[in-house]
Amino acid sequence: MPRQQSLTYRINSFLLATLAVTAIGFTSLNKAPTQLIESTTTEFNAAEEVKNQYYKDLEKFVNQLDLLKEAVVSEQNNQTLRRRLLNAREQFKRCEYLLSYIDNNFTKQINGPTIRRAEGTASTGPVYYEPHGLQVMEEMIFGTDPINQSLILHEVATIRRLVEQMLASKIKIQNGHANSMNAVIWDALRMEIYRVESLGITGFDVPASLNAIPETISVLESMLQVISNYEGLSKERGVENLFKKGKKLLKRAISFCTKEIEFDTFDRMSFCRNHLHELGSWLNLMTRKLDFQLDLGVRPFKQEADHIFAEQFFNVDYFLRGYSDEKALLGKKLFFDPILSKGNTRSCATCHDPNMFFSDRVDRNLNLDSTQLLKRNTPTLYNAIWQTRQFYDSRVHNLEDQAFVVIHNEQEMAGNLNEAAVKLKEDSEYNEEFNRIYKRNPNPKDIGHAIASYVATLTSNDSRFDMYIRKETNSYSQEEKNGFNLFMGKAKCATCHFAPMFNGLVPPHFSETESENIGTPTSFDVPNQLDNDLGKYEFSKLEIHKSFFKTPSVRNSNMSAPMMHNGSFPNIRTVIEFYNNGGGAGQGANNPNQTLPKDSLGLTDGEIQELISFIRSLEDDSNR
Numbered sequence: 001m002p003r004q005q006s007l008t009y010r011i012n013s014f015l016l017a018t019l020a021v022t023a024i025g026f027t028s029l030n031k032a033p034t035q036l037i038e039s040t041t042t043e044f045n046a047a048e049e050v051k052n053q054y055y056k057d058l059e060k061f062v063n064q065l066d067l068l069k070e071a072v073v074s075e076q077n078n079q080t081l082r083r084r085l086l087n088a089r090e091q092f093k094r095c096e097y098l099l100s101y102i103d104n105n106f107t108k109q110i111n112g113p114t115i116r117r118a119e120g121t122a123s124t125g126p127v128y129y130e131p132h133g134l135q136v137m138e139e140m141i142f143g144t145d146p147i148n149q150s151l152i153l154h155e156v157a158t159i160r161r162l163v164e165q166m167l168a169s170k171i172k173i174q175n176g177h178a179n180s181m182n183a184v185i186w187d188a189l190r191m192e193i194y195r196v197e198s199l200g201i202t203g204f205d206v207p208a209s210l211n212a213i214p215e216t217i218s219v220l221e222s223m224l225q226v227i228s229n230y231e232g233l234s235k236e237r238g239v240e241n242l243f244k245k246g247k248k249l250l251k252r253a254i255s256f257c258t259k260e261i262e263f264d265t266f267d268r269m270s271f272c273r274n275h276l277h278e279l280g281s282w283l284n285l286m287t288r289k290l291d292f293q294l295d296l297g298v299r300p301f302k303q304e305a306d307h308i309f310a311e312q313f314f315n316v317d318y319f320l321r322g323y324s325d326e327k328a329l330l331g332k333k334l335f336f337d338p339i340l341s342k343g344n345t346r347s348c349a350t351c352h353d354p355n356m357f358f359s360d361r362v363d364r365n366l367n368l369d370s371t372q373l374l375k376r377n378t379p380t381l382y383n384a385i386w387q388t389r390q391f392y393d394s395r396v397h398n399l400e401d402q403a404f405v406v407i408h409n410e411q412e413m414a415g416n417l418n419e420a421a422v423k424l425k426e427d428s429e430y431n432e433e434f435n436r437i438y439k440r441n442p443n444p445k446d447i448g449h450a451i452a453s454y455v456a457t458l459t460s461n462d463s464r465f466d467m468y469i470r471k472e473t474n475s476y477s478q479e480e481k482n483g484f485n486l487f488m489g490k491a492k493c494a495t496c497h498f499a500p501m502f503n504g505l506v507p508p509h510f511s512e513t514e515s516e517n518i519g520t521p522t523s524f525d526v527p528n529q530l531d532n533d534l535g536k537y538e539f540s541k542l543e544i545h546k547s548f549f550k551t552p553s554v555r556n557s558n559m560s561a562p563m564m565h566n567g568s569f570p571n572i573r574t575v576i577e578f579y580n581n582g583g584g585a586g587q588g589a590n591n592p593n594q595t596l597p598k599d600s601l602g603l604t605d606g607e608i609q610e611l612i613s614f615i616r617s618l619e620d621d622s623n624r
């Protein structure tokens with residue numbers, strides 16, 4: 001029997017989380033009170049006020065749900081249902097920053113995607129996640145199918161029960177804890193800015209109503225109310241002017257959204273570049289000035305990065321433990337050295353060629369004795385580090401294990417790491433280096449780690465796009481800006497290819513890499529013929545994973561063409577046309593699990609060209 005993700009489990013984990021605020025690796029609250037610095041009255045009051053506002057907002061959310069329920073029961077017209085659902089959503093958005101910070105999985109029960117998902121494999125026992133909450137209702141109330149009263153009532157009751165549990169488990173701030181609570185609040189605000197930029201403005205959680213910009217306004221208004229509670233403290237710390245600047249930034253951002261409320265035409269580039277990023281820097285600076293800093297351990301992103309497109313946003317230590325520059329240098333040597341393969345015939349660079357963006361320009365490369373095609377297309381290695389899964393079928397978690405798999409693969413290198421270790425030991429130079437760096441003789445584990453360290457240096461985020469959005473240059477064409485706006489909006493690309501890497505790494509926590517099913521065909525010109533590579537299913541053996549592939553980054557995709565897991569698409573234009581027609585299922589393929597909507601995106605030729613220009617503006621191979 002497959003296990004079912006139970007609501008009770010989630011509630012319990014939430015209770016634990018709120019009582020100790022441990023779920024986020026937040027240890028300061030657990031320290032014995034004697035170790036804590038006594039907070040001042042001003043600090044305590046600020047934390048207390050924000051907490052009270054949060055609970056009031058949750059209560060209002062429950063009220064809005066009741067109004068929705070009432071409209072459903074009394075069979076009011078569709079317009080009323082729609083308005084009431086959106087009211088509830090907008091109210092939810094006011095609490096989202098803290099709710100999801102305290103327990104992200106719990107929040108997914110309230111506002112998670114409408115797709116049934118599974119983790120694990122048939123042999124380990126899968127865990128299924130059933131869709132629940134606001135998005136399930138949104139799909140129905142804004143969709144074309146008739147309203148199913150009992151389903152909506154069930155969803156309302158479920159959310160209501162969850163929120164009530166939360167209301168019952170109030171956070172108690174002891175005096176000594178007030179500043180830890182303040183630090184949590186400010187960290188949560190920053191992460192909410194990440195969320196707005198990478199998910200909120202893309203319509204990720206409102207695919208049917210496209211109510212994204214009004215909801216962004218709710219988020220910003222709630223933030224304004226939160227920070228208002230820190231006025232007194234800012235005065236005490238002598239940063240009153242800085243405090244005022246933040247209020248002004250928020251008001252400016254709100255008025256930008258109010259003027260540009262339409263989903264399709266919202267100027268996302270200006271909003272990110274001129275509003276969200278400024279807010280991010282401000283939050284960072286203010287957090288330091290108010291001394292609300294926490295030791296949060298190793299997270300995927302860096303505490304000091306101002307926004308998601310910052311050059312140093314990601315934290316390599318999270319993705320590869322024990323990274324160092326000298327290990328990377330050793331790894332580089334190994335990467336280009338055929339010593340690791342059987343018969344010393346091939347190196348990693350044979351297929352991942354630095355002159356071809358660490359790919360090979362063929363749809364599928366040949367196996368070791370050149371008799372057969374490999375199963376899959378060679379992906380670029382740029383930004384491969386910023387994933388929690390490797391390979392198209394996600395069968396490997398990290399780069400270290402990945403190197404091990406490739407070297408052993410009969411088709412690719414047919415090497416054996418034990419044999420390689422012996423060869424490296426006999427080579428006095430390698431032997432000396434391994435002993436100096438890893439303090440022991442060459443061995444399979446360290447070989448894998450060294451190569452992974454080198455691959456970790458292959459980052460690519462200094463493209464013209466990056467420099468423009470970071471305000472390092474003003475040179476960026478209108479066509480490219482339009483392309484970014486489409487990618488993040490109307491064309492829905494960023495709901496799977498998430499900013500900032502435009503890959504499957506899910507914001508705003510950036511701790512899991514997703515797979516999706518778009519119905520990739522055997523060849524781009526026969527879109528109704530689903531490829532027989534079943535992707536994630538091939539290792540998980542779960543029906544639900546059939547034809548799911550890890551979402552790759554679109555960065556440098558043109559330079560590592562042909563594209564997709566099987567190299568079946570020659571260029572970006574063919575890929576976008578495929579999406580514009582609803583992917584495989586939209587064009588007659590028998591693909592029941594497709595997560596890409598089947599309907600046409602309605603992109604014009606001009607818009608397709610803009611998307612291409614944007615994707616090409618992401619090219620950067622300065623790092624090789």
Ligand code: HEC
Nearest residue numbers: 347348351365376377378379384390391392393403406412
């Ligand atoms: C014969 C060609 C070939 C050689 C040699 C080769 N690779 Fe690959 N590499 C591939 C192919 C094909 C894939 C995709 C396989 C899949 O997804 O199932 C891949 C995938 C990867 C990935 C996963 C990237 C991602 O985003 O999922 C990494 C990392 C990688 N290779 C690194 C290496 C390293 C390091 C070496 C040397 C030890 C190496 N490769 C040697 C062809 C090759």
Ligand code: HEC
Nearest residue numbers: 491492493496516520549550551557563564565579595596
């Ligand atoms: C439902 C999720 C989803 C959406 C929406 C989506 N993609 Fe993808 N995309 C994927 C997945 C999954 C793959 C890999 C499929 C495969 O290998 O068979 C992919 C592959 C690609 C590739 C090939 C990358 C490479 O180097 O092989 C490009 C380019 C791309 N998508 C661009 C876009 C654009 C542009 C849009 C918007 C018009 C978009 N995607 C929308 C999930 C999605």
